[in-house]
Amino acid sequence: MALKVKVDRMLCIGTADCVAIAPNTFELDDEAKSVVKKQNGDSDEKLLEAAKVCPVLAIIVEDEDGNQIFP
Ligand code: SF4
Numbered sequence: 001m002a003l004k005v006k007v008d009r010m011l012c013i014g015t016a017d018c019v020a021i022a023p024n025t026f027e028l029d030d031e032a033k034s035v036v037k038k039q040n041g042d043s044d045e046k047l048l049e050a051a052k053v054c055p056v057l058a059i060i061v062e063d064e065d066g067n068q069i070f071p
Contacts, residue, residue, distance in 0.1 A: 002064050003040075003062065003063060004061070004064070005050075005060065006059070007058055008059075009058075011058035012033045012054075013055070013056055014028060015054075017050070017053045017054060018034050018054055021046055021050040022049075025042045052070070
């Protein structure tokens with residue numbers, strides 16, 4: 001499966017937990033908000049883990065058909 005991720009910038013508070021877990025996918029921009037720099041830079045497991053540790057649930061995970069599977 002190739003999960004897709006999006007970041008809700010209105011929710012992100014820049015804790016960088018997602019960057020720590022999936023550094024090939026997420027990075028903080030100059031506003032200290034997480035952005036997706038590359039889809040599928042990390043494994044699906046890491047993408048889901050990153051979404052689950054986000055304290056404000058700002059990371060939206062979709063399956064390859066575009067169905068939201070988290071949160
Ligand atoms: S873990 Fe959540 S709040 Fe923290 S930087 Fe990533 S998206 Fe933003």
